[in-house]
Amino acid sequence: MDASLSLVLSRARQGERDAHEELFRRYERLVYTVARRILPSVEEAEEVLQDTFVELFRSLKKLENTESFTPWIRRIAARKALDRLRRLEIRKATDIEAISASSGDQNQSDNGLDLERALQRLRPIDRAVIWLHDVEGFTHEEIAGAFKKTVSFSKSRLARARRSIRESMEGRADHA
């Protein structure tokens, strides 16, 4: 961990407002990305962003190993997003938003854009499961517990999500 982050964390633990803002500025994009990948709407992701930082500021003193700050904040964001997703009434229709609204697409490679689109096309729970498992490192047991379902539920959703993405990408290749 860089020395400046260590210093900011130390100041934030003492309740310094500037340090809170600095942490926010450094990590808002990371937290938002985790939330937005899991949740179906920008508004929900923004709520999770705020909740995550409130939780972070509240529990900073509990963080024992400052080296693990980034995984820790990712974990808080993922859990908040998951809680929110569980509470949401998931719409049955697939929620596809304009890709351009979700990120700075101009800098993306073709592949990044297509994978992004394929991810967005997944059913909300499938998208959450693949992101939590493949990117955030959640176990099937953790995912199943969060959704109050069985491990088989998590495994089958993951398999379906991966299959859907492959099919989307292959469909694109066929048309190219």
Added chain:
Amino acid sequence: MPDFDTDNTLIHELRELPILETSRDLWPETRRRWRRKLWLQRGLPPAALLFLGLGISLLMGPALKPEPKQLATGPELQQLKDASEFLEAVLQSPRLRRKPVSARQAAAIFHIEDRVAGLDQALNEVSKSRSQELEAALWAERVQSLDKLVQLRTNPNFLARNNSIRRTQ
């Protein structure tokens, strides 16, 4: 284009997806949310009752009168921000939110909340321009507006005594 036949390739590509950005600055809202949480954790109800009886304008005194040049110092600006956050925490307290209001009170509340939303937008803009005087004036008006909201919810006679609110409905 990468071959997504293997799970490892797909996982790798997912992790390489670009970072996303919010379309607006969420720090002011996050900070307010955090402050509200702090106030509530630190035992809002007894403290709130003290303020509710008196009205925060009495406690803030001249700082609430928008005289930009006098408000331009950092501590005074911070005082206004703290007062604003405190009043928001008061307004969020379950005791106050559960309190029934009349149709006239509701209309007045709606009007003032609308004004506060406009002020928030203006504050968002002014924070970019770094005009501390204007920022202080906006914060002062925000505190006054929130104070009115608290009074509207706690003092049944407040609306009758405040012609300016009645006129704007």
